[in-house]
Amino acid sequence: ASVAGTARSRFDFAEVAAGVDETHHVAEGYDADVLIRWGDPVLPGAPPFDPARQTAAAQRLQFGYNNDYLGYLPMPGAENPARHGLLVVNHEYTNEELMFPGLGRQDLRAVGFKAMTPELTAIEMAAHGGSVLEVRRGDDGKWRVVAGSRYARRIDAETPMEITGPAAGHPRLKTAADPSGRRVLGMLNNCAGGLTPWGTWLTCEENFHGYFGGVLPEGHPEAKNHARAGVPGGWFGWSRFHDRFDVGREPNETNRFGWVVEIDPFDPASTPKKRTALGRFKHEGAFPLVNRDGRVVVYSGDDERFEYIYRFVTARPYVPGDPAANRDLLDDGVLSVARYDADGTVTWLPLVHGHGPLTAENGFASQADVVIEARRAADLLGATRMDRPEDIEADPKSGKVFVMLTNNTRRKADDTDAANPRGPNPFGHIVEMTAPGGDHAADRFGWDVLVKCGDPAIAAVGASFNPATSKDGWFGMPDNCAVDHHGRLWITTDGNSGARTGRADGVWGLETEGPLRATGKLFFRCPVGAEMCGPMFTPDDETLFVAVQHPGEADESDSNAPPATFENPATRWPDFRPDMPPRPSVVAITRRGGGRIGS
Ligand code: FEO
Numbered sequence: 001a002s003v004a005g006t007a008r009s010r011f012d013f014a015e016v017a018a019g020v021d022e023t024h025h026v027a028e029g030y031d032a033d034v035l036i037r038w039g040d041p042v043l044p045g046a047p048p049f050d051p052a053r054q055t056a057a058a059q060r061l062q063f064g065y066n067n068d069y070l071g072y073l074p075m076p077g078a079e080n081p082a083r084h085g086l087l088v089v090n091h092e093y094t095n096e097e098l099m100f101p102g103l104g105r106q107d108l109r110a111v112g113f114k115a116m117t118p119e120l121t122a123i124e125m126a127a128h129g130g131s132v133l134e135v136r137r138g139d140d141g142k143w144r145v146v147a148g149s150r151y152a153r154r155i156d157a158e159t160p161m162e163i164t165g166p167a168a169g170h171p172r173l174k175t176a177a178d179p180s181g182r183r184v185l186g187m188l189n190n191c192a193g194g195l196t197p198w199g200t201w202l203t204c205e206e207n208f209h210g211y212f213g214g215v216l217p218e219g220h221p222e223a224k225n226h227a228r229a230g231v232p233g234g235w236f237g238w239s240r241f242h243d244r245f246d247v248g249r250e251p252n253e254t255n256r257f258g259w260v261v262e263i264d265p266f267d268p269a270s271t272p273k274k275r276t277a278l279g280r281f282k283h284e285g286a287f288p289l290v291n292r293d294g295r296v297v298v299y300s301g302d303d304e305r306f307e308y309i310y311r312f313v314t315a316r317p318y319v320p321g322d323p324a325a326n327r328d329l330l331d332d333g334v335l336s337v338a339r340y341d342a343d344g345t346v347t348w349l350p351l352v353h354g355h356g357p358l359t360a361e362n363g364f365a366s367q368a369d370v371v372i373e374a375r376r377a378a379d380l381l382g383a384t385r386m387d388r389p390e391d392i393e394a395d396p397k398s399g400k401v402f403v404m405l406t407n408n409t410r411r412k413a414d415d416t417d418a419a420n421p422r423g424p425n426p427f428g429h430i431v432e433m434t435a436p437g438g439d440h441a442a443d444r445f446g447w448d449v450l451v452k453c454g455d456p457a458i459a460a461v462g463a464s465f466n467p468a469t470s471k472d473g474w475f476g477m478p479d480n481c482a483v484d485h486h487g488r489l490w491i492t493t494d495g496n497s498g499a500r501t502g503r504a505d506g507v508w509g510l511e512t513e514g515p516l517r518a519t520g521k522l523f524f525r526c527p528v529g530a531e532m533c534g535p536m537f538t539p540d541d542e543t544l545f546v547a548v549q550h551p552g553e554a555d556e557s558d559s560n561a562p563p564a565t566f567e568n569p570a571t572r573w574p575d576f577r578p579d580m581p582p583r584p585s586v587v588a589i590t591r592r593g594g595g596r597i598g599s
């Protein structure tokens with residue numbers, strides 16, 4: 001036997017068989033219970049969910065669509081903080097073809113969103129954003145949403161928000177509706193996120209460009225900035241009914257999206273804040289930690305092909321127990337971008353106005369310009385163009401930082417580099433960074449490839465899973481991740497399908513140390529068409545919350561896939577009722593009879 005063959009797995013559960021069908025599967029001996037579904041009540045007065053007759057007024061009170069990030073915050077003073085807390089949830093986007101009757105195939109874009117009405121658009125806008133839920137685990141071991149909680153909140157595409165930091169009030173953020181440049185309605189396409197040590201929720205705007213339509217006037221000064229972000233993306237028909245999403249009418253509205261938003265879920269009346277010091281790009285997530293010198297470090301990936309990995313270090317230290325000192329900590333600090341060299345070094349390049357090429361000559365008149373056009377600033381500094389950076393999470397004990405690089409089908413074989421070694425890269429990889437001596441504010445880190453993903457049985461794929469990995473244990477397209485309280489890495493995926501990998505998306509444990517390093521093991525898998533998001537452990541590691549996003553969504557890579565529609569979806573998970581479409585839902589995974597997940 002190999003060395004790996006005799007080593008002991010850190011993931012002690014019976015592996016799930018990989019595959020795709022209409023429902024979810026969890027390792028034997030575990031329960032996977034649906035906690036809340038699209039349309040379930042969040043706020044008082046929410047009417048029962050009636051998908052054939054949905055209204056915007058109902059949706060504003062109900063759980064939104066496409067749950068992505070999940071964060072668990074223990075309830076202060078709770079008898080058991082691992083069994084009573086707040087669950088914060090991102091609602092990334094909407095799937096009209098699965099949400100609304102009669103819309104036919106996914107051809108809304110091709111016909112200029114003619115089928116979309118003002119009311120359907122209002123439902124979509126109300127189904128975006130986020131939810132704050134008070135949750136409790138009962139004596140029967142089951143989690144429930146606390147009805148009538150004073151913390152319950154829905155945030156959507158029209159919730160008033162404040163813009164803070166270097167770009168707040170800048171002329172490029174001023175619009176007809178907001179001459180102050182400091183007040184914006186809503187957050188868009190919030191993908192992943194993070195939790196701060198002071199108990200707030202960081203929720204991150206990713207593909208904001210998709211919400212804009214219209215045509216920018218010829219020669220407009222924002223033209224290059226729009227183009228760099230892909231604005232207008234035209235993924236939704238909102239610009240037909242809302243001038244602010246029409247770039248011809250409101251060219252600056254797009255500069256008010258693409259930020260990290262900080263929300264205090266313990267104060268339902270608080271105004272969410274868009275923290276511009278962390279830069280404007282397609283933020284997958286934001287992972288904060290307290291550095292050994294007390295400053296807060298936030299990692300964030302820009303999820304698009306050939307985009308960058310960023311780090312923000314606060315100017316001041318975190319002060320435990322002093323909410324006033326921490327409230328605006330994220331408004332002041334240094335944003336940097338990563339360059340990966342073949343010698344195994346990461347160099348953090350500061351995005352600071354006046355330094356190097358970030359000067360007025362190059363169109364950066366102030367730090368506001370630097371953060372608004374963070375991508376262009378990073379271009380000039382020579383950062384490394386990555387294969388779609390998704391979630392980043394650190395293990396605070398080991399100083400390791402795990403970076404999910406989901407895939408890049410457009411990378412050419414002659415355009416690879418040490419940190420992005422495959423062209424094309426349809427299955428993605430995971431990079432591990434090492435903060436020297438655990439100093440996450442250091443100028444230089446080490447780095448290594450943890451695993452190149454895809455089927456190890458197909459030599460041409462070039463995957464590097466440990467040979468100890470079973471036929472079920474490999475995966476493609478890593479997206480989100482979680483390090484549990486025992487330092488074990490768990491990966492969730494976005495993009496596996498019958499056509500691409502012969503398996504649904506799911507949750508895999510991944511070994512990071514010793515002879516089993518890079519061994520994967522499948523713990524949970526999604527129903528067909530769904531992406532696996534969320535992974536969030538309670539402080540006792542006894543519950544793993546996961547988010548099943550867009551069950552039944554069509555696989556765009558599979559031309560033989562049947563159309564996904566409200567009337568005829570590929571699955572009706574989780575209700576399996578003929579009058580219910582599939583519903584994105586949060587699932588609580590616990591061990592039957594109690595105990596830690598996977599040990
Ligand atoms: Fe919304 Fe980068 O996944």
Ligand code: CA
Nearest residue numbers: 191192390479
């Ligand atoms: Ca994601």
Ligand code: CA
Nearest residue numbers: 390406479494
């Ligand atoms: Ca993704």
Ligand code: CA
Nearest residue numbers: 092494531549
């Ligand atoms: Ca998604």
